Structure formats: C-alpha cells, structure tokens
Amino acid sequence: xxxxxxxxxxxxxxxxxxxxxxxxxxxxxxxxxxxxxxxxxxxxxxxxxxxxxxxxxxxxxxxxxxxxxxxxxxxxxxxxxxxxxxxxxxxxxxxxxxxxxxxxxxxxxxxxxxxxxxxxxxxxxxxxxxxxxxxxxxxxxxxxxxxxxxxxxxxxxxxxxxxxxxxxxxxxxxxxxxxxxxxxxxxxxxxxxxxxxxxxxxxxxxxxxxxxxxxxxxxxxxxxxxxxxxxxxxxxxxxxxxxxxxxxxxxxxxxxxxxxxxxxxxxxxxxxxxxxxxxxxxxxxxxxxxxxxxxxxxxxxxxxxxxxxxxxxxxxxxxxxxxxxxxxxxxxxxxxxxxxxxxxxxxxxxxxxxxx
DNA sequence: TGTGCCGGGAA
DNA sequence: TTCCCGGCACA
Numbered sequence: 001x002x003x004x005x006x007x008x009x010x011x012x013x014x015x016x017x018x019x020x021x022x023x024x025x026x027x028x029x030x031x032x033x034x035x036x037x038x039x040x041x042x043x044x045x046x047x048x049x050x051x052x053x054x055x056x057x058x059x060x061x062x063x064x065x066x067x068x069x070x071x072x073x074x075x076x077x078x079x080x081x082x083x084x085x086x087x088x089x090x091x092x093x094x095x096x097x098x099x100x101x102x103x104x105x106x107x108x109x110x111x112x113x114x115x116x117x118x119x120x121x122x123x124x125x126x127x128x129x130x131x132x133x134x135x136x137x138x139x140x141x142x143x144x145x146x147x148x149x150x151x152x153x154x155x156x157x158x159x160x161x162x163x164x165x166x167x168x169x170x171x172x173x174x175x176x177x178x179x180x181x182x183x184x185x186x187x188x189x190x191x192x193x194x195x196x197x198x199x200x201x202x203x204x205x206x207x208x209x210x211x212x213x214x215x216x217x218x219x220x221x222x223x224x225x226x227x228x229x230x231x232x233x234x235x236x237x238x239x240x241x242x243x244x245x246x247x248x249x250x251x252x253x254x255x256x257x258x259x260x261x262x263x264x265x266x267x268x269x270x271x272x273x274x275x276x277x278x279x280x281x282x283x284x285x286x287x288x289x290x291x292x293x294x295x296x297x298x299x300x301x302x303x304x305x306x307x308x309x310x311x312x313x314x315x316x317x318x319x320x321x322x323x324x325x326x327x328x329x330x331x332x333x334x335x336x337x338x339x340x341x342x343x344x345x346x347x348x349x350x351x352x353x354x355x356x
Numbered sequence: 357t358g359t360g361c362c363g364g365g366a367a
Numbered sequence: 368t369t370c371c372c373g374g375c376a377c378a
Contacts, residue, residue: 328359328361330358330359330360331358331359331360343369343370344361345360345361346370347369347370347371347372348362348371348372348373349360349361349362350361350362351360351361
C-alpha cells in the first residue's frame, strides 16, 4: 500500500497529496470513514513521505527510519519455509486425499491451490532426461510428492491453472468415471479414445515417454493432456468447449500482456490486474509463469485456453474497466472538498489514490 | 441518479 | 504536459 505512494504511479497521484499536505496541515484529521483498507491511512501516508520538507527538514530526527514503508512488506511472515520437507509431505498427503476424493476439491479451492501437486512439476521440471529413467522407479507411491518424476515436459499451464489463478474453484476434471470420448490434446495427436484410462495410458506411453503405463507413477499429469469430448456431462468441458472446440491443432499461445515480476508500482490501472474480488494467496504460485510460458519447445498439448478471466469479449467494444468498488475521492471527500481529491479524480480520470 | 473514468480537446 | 469536461457505462 504505502509502497505505491512513493513511487507515485501517475502524475496524478504524486501531486495532490503534496498540495493537500502543504495547504492544510490539518488535512490529516480528515481521517474519514476509514473503510477496511483505511483510506484515512492511505491519505495520511502520502503526505508524510511525499513532501520533501519532511525529508530535508528532519535532520537528526531520524524520523526517516520508522516510516520505511518497505518494512511493511509482509513477505516474511507469510511463508514459512522452515519445515519445507515436512511441508511437502503434508502437501503430498493432502493432495493425495484430495485427488482421491476429487469432487470435493470444488469446495476447497484454496487448498487445491497451494497443494496442487500436479502443477508443481511443470514449473521446475526440465526436459525429461531420456536415459536417466532409472531414478524414477522409486518405490514410493507418492505420485504426487514424487518430484523427480522423470518425465514432465512441463506443458503449458493446464486450463485448470487458469481457474486457480483467478480464484475460481478448482474444477478438476477427473473424469475417469464418466464415459464419453477423450481426445488427446497433444499437439498433432488428437487421438480420441473412449476411455479415460486408455487415454491416460496413451499419454503416458506415447507422450510422456513413460516406459509402461504404470498408473501409480502417474501424478495425474495425463489429465492435462486430454480433454473430454462428452456431451453435457462435465461443466468444465462445457465452459471450455465454448472457448476452443477441441481442435487439437489449434495452438493457442496465450498471448497476454505479462505482468512483470515487480508489478506494482507504475500505472496500476493500466496493467489492470483484472479486478479480482478475492485474490487468493497468489504468492506461492508458479502461476504467472505458466500463463505466459510457451516456453517449451516440446510438442505442447493445446492448452484449452488459459488465463482468460472470462471476459464478455465483445469484439469491437473496448473492455471497460469493471469499476472497482473502492470508494474514490469523490465519494470520500465529497464534491465540496474537491481540492482534496487526487488529481486523477479531479480530472475525471481513474482514481489514483484509492486503487481497486 | 450518482459515480467512475474514457476519450478527447484546450491551454 | 497539465487541466478540464462531454459523455458513457455501471451500480
């Protein structure tokens, strides 16, 4: 939050606080309603860091120390790296259970999020070591925890990942029990089988290069390489089919403006992090990478469209920003304190002070 | 109807 | 570049 302030995204943001601060020293008391995010804070802060006066004027005060906004960055508290190995185990266990009780996953998106084992390998997994399959045989059956699972061509993020990204319930298409047709999404394959297990085997053998279709070695990865062509069975496929009817050759390189790793400071509204109401803990995700990554030279299964936050997608119409629900200057300060507004608001531009 | 802000124009 | 506003979309 504060971090944004100093970097003063727009021309708009920097200025008004200056003015306001300079003009009415009592501005701080404005401490208005203070909604959850606390506009009051928001408002007060800019005044401090911004005015040069504060910097220069405070010689020994050392006041500069405390306000260090960076200190707030919650990074450390959040992740608890210590027992990583153990964590993995736990995650693996959780994943196992969730896999076996698949439908329940719907109810626990958050869990699926961080623990989703089958996603993990993709980001790391280099190209499969062709000859070195030996290590893979590890007796373990933790298909999930088995990071070393030899062959993961690290496909582009599976469609589900998009859902993860956007906080949708993780619809895991576990369809082994359904019947219908299953089409291999592997590039230039497009093979259609009538059973999920058959398809999985096909993928394991043919595409993943596993010597034999040992199901227990499967980490569920195959799921992402085929899709179900059934009619009206699976809500997921329903939704997806609308997007790209499973033509296996229609490569869809996810061409999205990529957020830089260091996203935040500038032009927040331009980058338009699509106003996601509950951005779940994205921090631990390999997610973004998955989205952009055409990365792999390997034949890629066609991702059934990832990363698209379900826009209404009118061809001609420019997508108007969905209007955040945050209170903006106008509302907060009212028409009669227009001078307290951020410049953007004054100019009827996207508010820079109360970002969504 | 009020609000947010895009698009565009004037200074 | 700064400032302003018409006008549209949305709540």
